[in-house]
Every structure is written in structure tokens, then in C-alpha cells.
Amino acid sequence: MFDVFQKYLEEKIKLTEQNLELIQSVSVIKKLRKHQYLLQADDVWQYNSFVCKGFVRTYYVDNKGQERILNFSPENYWICGDKASLASKKPSKYNIDAIDASEILLIRKTDFEMLCKKIPVLNDFINSISQENFIAMQERICVNITFTAEEQYTNFIQKFPAIANRVPKHMIASYLGISAETLSRLRKQATKK
Amino acid sequence: MFDVFQKYLEEKIKLTEQNLELIQSVSVIKKLRKHQYLLQADDVWQYNSFVCKGFVRTYYVDNKGQERILNFSPENYWICGDKASLASKKPSKYNIDAIDASEILLIRKTDFEMLCKKIPVLNDFINSISQENFIAMQERICVNITFTAEEQYTNFIQKFPAIANRVPKHMIASYLGISAETLSRLRKQATKK
DNA sequence: AAATACTCTTGACAAATGTCAAGAGAAATT
DNA sequence: AATTTCTCTTGACATTTGTCAAGAGTATTT
Structure with a gap:
């Protein structure tokens, strides 16, 4: 399944073989059955993650007991995860589970930071994605309030x-x-x- | 007014005098009367900006002619601006104007990128702020849909x-x-x- | 000081949305 | 094949929210 991620990366940026090997060396594939959790509320989220196959959602349970979906993450997209939990190591308020059987590529936070330091094009690419996400989120707020x-x-x-x-x-x-x-x-x- | 910004920075990160001088050399202060625009829709937004004094809002006009406020930016905060316009040089859909008489510090996009490259602590600091903004925005979406x-x-x-x-x-x-x-x-x- | 614009509230009514309960059909499980 | 669960819809009704119009009190401007 790493090849899906590799293909994705190669379409976006130029990487040497060494870079790719380095990325692969810190990547882990996790298979999820349908309905299986990738993250449960109150656990700490510690990965950057990418959907190689399947379909995943991020949701939380509100104060009235209703599920609220924050995000869908289909194939070939990053999962947003819980950045607050990732940054602070505090328990997450979100759940992530598989809508369809899925295969998720995981890279630990520390490893991911190492990759970004060693591979400047990757760092730039990740920054541009963060920016896109930010803009998309702002759009969503506009839609919501309008x-x-x-x-x-x-x-x-x-x-x-x-x-x-x-x-x-x-x-x-x-x-x-x-x-x-x-x-x-x-x-x-x-x-x- | 640069001293307000300087004080803000020095509370957050360590900067050499040279760094500070470099930052100051690309900083411009813009004074705004009450109700005056910093950005009008259809213009291109090209700055990173910080509120030294006063109070500013970012808003747009929806399809029914109503003003919708996307953000308030008080003293000692960055103005979000229009990241989409900043990135793509396309006309902005947002307006920014002064709620109170204000003084805004502006740094051109290219200058700001130069600063981040030359001053790694600044780069890290800006990244952490972006991340906080991202989390805050996600929070706002949760509030909106819940x-x-x-x-x-x-x-x-x-x-x-x-x-x-x-x-x-x-x-x-x-x-x-x-x-x-x-x-x-x-x-x-x-x-x- | 007078005139004007802004801010906030209120009433009356319409429109949008939520809640609860029920049921039919499709999909998944046993 | 039978059972169970999931998905989507619908009706009836309550609640929330929006819209339009008006007015009173504050600021602001002239």
C-alpha cells in the first residue's frame, strides 16, 4: 500500500530514491475493517495519516449525545486528525473510524518532523496543503454562517x-x-x- | 508603532538586534481612520499584517446583500486577511475595515517569506500560530454545526x-x-x- | 444646539428547522 | 432463508429563527 502514497507524492513533488526510502522507513500501514476505529475520543493522537484505500470520517459526540461529523477523508487524502491533541499530547475529543474497509498510512509526529527537516520540498508541500486546508475551512465557516x-x-x-x-x-x-x-x-x- | 510589534515578538521569541532591524526595514505602518478600509473586495491582498493599535474586522457581503463578519482582529493580533488572495494573487472576496481608529503593521508577502527564511525562530513561531488558528477555526466549525x-x-x-x-x-x-x-x-x- | 446616523429593542407574523414516532425497503448478518 | 440492522422518508407538531416595521435612546456630525 505504500505505493499508493508514493504515487501521490511523486505526482506533487520530486523526491530522490533515498528520500522515498527514508519516508517508507517511518511509514506504517494500518488496515481497518468497516466501522473500526483509528482513533477514539480520550486517546492521544500522534500521527500524520493518509488514506491509501477506503474512506474514513472524523466525528465527535456533542453534549446532547449526537454524532457530529467534522470531516470526511477519502482515498488519496490526508486525515486531519486532531491537531490539538497532536500538538499538546492531550486526549482527543474526536473519533476517527472507517466508513469502508480502509488502509491508512501512519507516520509518527516526531518522524514526520524529521522528514520535513531533511526533505525541504516535502516541507514546502506540506505547508501548501496546510494552507489549502485553512482556506477550505474558512470557506466552510462562510457557508455555515451564510x-x-x-x-x-x-x-x-x-x-x-x-x-x-x-x-x-x-x-x-x-x-x-x-x-x-x-x-x-x-x-x-x-x-x- | 513598530515598538508594539517588537514587544509582542520579544515576548514570544528571541531575536537578535540585527533580526529586529531586518524586520523593521520591511515593515510599514498604516494608519486607519474609523471605518476606513484596509482591503476592499476585488482588490488583491498582499500582506501579512498585525494590529498595533485599534480594532479591525474582516467581512464579506453575501448573495443577499448582508454583511457577514468572518473575523475580529484586536490589538496585538494578526489579521487573517485573505490567504487565498495572498497565495493566488486573485481578487479578494473579503473586506477589512477599522472598527476603531487603528494602526496596522504591514509586511509584503515576499518580504515576509524572506524574513521566515532568514530567521528560523520566526518561521517556527509563525507556523505555531498558523496551527493555533487552524485549531481555533475547527473549534468554530464545531460550535457552528452543534x-x-x-x-x-x-x-x-x-x-x-x-x-x-x-x-x-x-x-x-x-x-x-x-x-x-x-x-x-x-x-x-x-x-x- | 440641531440634525443625522447608529444601536438596540420590540411586536407581529412567516418561514425554516427540529423532534418524536412510525414504517417501508435495502443491505448486512446469522 | 430468516433475522436484524441500517437508510430514508413522511406526518404531526413544537420550537427556533428570520423578516419587516417601528420606535426610543445614544453617539456622532454638522
């Missing part, structure tokens, strides 16, 4: 058609912060138009 | 009491994505309890 539920849903399926087709509707509702019933009714209305 | 309007307001005044006391209520409503009237009613209810 759009109605219907507009949010339309925006979601237009922006993430692959995810929209792959996950159950109630998860999309959870991601958007609306109830599954409301989403169902919005969908009904939309077909009428 | 909390009711009332919970969001309570959370806001508890988390940012200084801002809450300083800006008009309708701006807080705009930041939270609720109407000014709703906020007013929530406040009334809260006093009854």
Missing part, C-alpha cells in the same frame, strides 16, 4: 459529489449540522423543481 | 469577553450567522434566568 440548510446541501453535493454519492444521507446532515429529516425534506423539494 | 444560537452567543462572550464588550451587538450576530433581532431576544431571555 447559507440556509438547502443552500448548504446544494453547495456540498456540488463541491464534493464523490463523497455525496458514497456516504449515507444522515452523515451528510451531520456534517452540515442539520437533522436527517430536514435533509430528506430538502431533497424532496429539490426534485420537484 | 450549538443553538443561544449556546453560540454564550460561548462567544465567554471566549471573547473583550471583543464582546467592544463591538456592537449586530456585529456579533453577523459573526455568529444569526439576525440582530434574534440576538437581542436571546439576550433578553438570558437576563430573565
Whole structure:
């Protein structure tokens, strides 16, 4: 499964064979059955992680007991994980589990930092991804504070058609912060138009 | 006004005099009258910026013509600006203007990159701030998709009491994505309890 | 000092969204 | 094949939130 990650990297940046070997030497593949956890709330998150195969979600349970999905991570994407837990070594408030059977590449925080120091192009690449994530997150806040539920849903399926087709509707509702019933009714209305 | 920034930096990291001089050499102070723009939508944003004095907000106008506030930046904080515009040189979708008369320290993108390369401690410091911002943004998304309007307001005044006391209520409503009237009613209810 | 603009509140009503309960069909499990 | 679980929808109703209009009190400007 490392080859998936390697292919991803090689499409983005130029790496020597030595660099690749170094990266591989600190990479671990973890297989997840469907519904299996990669991280459970109250554990400490200590990896950078990449989805080689499958599909994963990050969620938490709110004060009313409802699951709220913070992020979907499909194949060929990094998992956001819990940066707060990663930085502070405090227990995570998030759970990560497999929506489909998955294979996840893990690199320990310290190893990852070592890689970034030794491989400047990797460091630059990771920084640019962080920046993209930041922008995407800001976009999401804009959508949240501006759009109605219907507009949010339309925006979601237009922006993430692959995810929209792959996950159950109630998860999309959870991601958007609306109830599954409301989403169902919005969908009904939309077909009428 | 550079001394405010200098003091801020020296509390966080160790810098040589040369470093400080280098930073100062690329820093520009811009004074803003109340309500004056630092950035207008459709212009390109090209700075890293820090509020030495005053108070600034970042907002955009939504498709229904309403102002939506993305961020408040008080004294001694960086202004988020528009990272997308900064990165791509495309016109910004955001406006930044002064809530109070302000003095803003500006460093051009290219100069800022030069500083980060030449001063590793600065680079590390900026990275850690980016990370904190990222975590804060994720928190905000959680709040948005989980909390009711009332919970969001309570959370806001508890988390940012200084801002809450300083800006008009309708701006807080705009930041939270609720109407000014709703906020007013929530406040009334809260006093009854 | 007068005029103007801003801030906050309130009422009345409409629209959007949530909650609870139920059921039908599809998918997964045994 | 039967059972169980999951997914999606629907109805009925309550609650929350938005919109429009108005007004009172504060700041700000002229």
C-alpha cells in the first residue's frame, strides 16, 4: 500500500530514491475493517495519516449525545486528525473510524518532523496543503454562517459529489449540522423543481 | 508603532538586534481612520499584517446583500486577511475595515517569506500560530454545526469577553450567522434566568 | 444646539428547522 | 432463508429563527 502514497507524492513533488526510502522507513500501514476505529475520543493522537484505500470520517459526540461529523477523508487524502491533541499530547475529543474497509498510512509526529527537516520540498508541500486546508475551512465557516440548510446541501453535493454519492444521507446532515429529516425534506423539494 | 510589534515578538521569541532591524526595514505602518478600509473586495491582498493599535474586522457581503463578519482582529493580533488572495494573487472576496481608529503593521508577502527564511525562530513561531488558528477555526466549525444560537452567543462572550464588550451587538450576530433581532431576544431571555 | 446616523429593542407574523414516532425497503448478518 | 440492522422518508407538531416595521435612546456630525 505504500505505493499508493508514493504515487501521490511523486505526482506533487520530486523526491530522490533515498528520500522515498527514508519516508517508507517511518511509514506504517494500518488496515481497518468497516466501522473500526483509528482513533477514539480520550486517546492521544500522534500521527500524520493518509488514506491509501477506503474512506474514513472524523466525528465527535456533542453534549446532547449526537454524532457530529467534522470531516470526511477519502482515498488519496490526508486525515486531519486532531491537531490539538497532536500538538499538546492531550486526549482527543474526536473519533476517527472507517466508513469502508480502509488502509491508512501512519507516520509518527516526531518522524514526520524529521522528514520535513531533511526533505525541504516535502516541507514546502506540506505547508501548501496546510494552507489549502485553512482556506477550505474558512470557506466552510462562510457557508455555515451564510447559507440556509438547502443552500448548504446544494453547495456540498456540488463541491464534493464523490463523497455525496458514497456516504449515507444522515452523515451528510451531520456534517452540515442539520437533522436527517430536514435533509430528506430538502431533497424532496429539490426534485420537484 | 513598530515598538508594539517588537514587544509582542520579544515576548514570544528571541531575536537578535540585527533580526529586529531586518524586520523593521520591511515593515510599514498604516494608519486607519474609523471605518476606513484596509482591503476592499476585488482588490488583491498582499500582506501579512498585525494590529498595533485599534480594532479591525474582516467581512464579506453575501448573495443577499448582508454583511457577514468572518473575523475580529484586536490589538496585538494578526489579521487573517485573505490567504487565498495572498497565495493566488486573485481578487479578494473579503473586506477589512477599522472598527476603531487603528494602526496596522504591514509586511509584503515576499518580504515576509524572506524574513521566515532568514530567521528560523520566526518561521517556527509563525507556523505555531498558523496551527493555533487552524485549531481555533475547527473549534468554530464545531460550535457552528452543534450549538443553538443561544449556546453560540454564550460561548462567544465567554471566549471573547473583550471583543464582546467592544463591538456592537449586530456585529456579533453577523459573526455568529444569526439576525440582530434574534440576538437581542436571546439576550433578553438570558437576563430573565 | 440641531440634525443625522447608529444601536438596540420590540411586536407581529412567516418561514425554516427540529423532534418524536412510525414504517417501508435495502443491505448486512446469522 | 430468516433475522436484524441500517437508510430514508413522511406526518404531526413544537420550537427556533428570520423578516419587516417601528420606535426610543445614544453617539456622532454638522
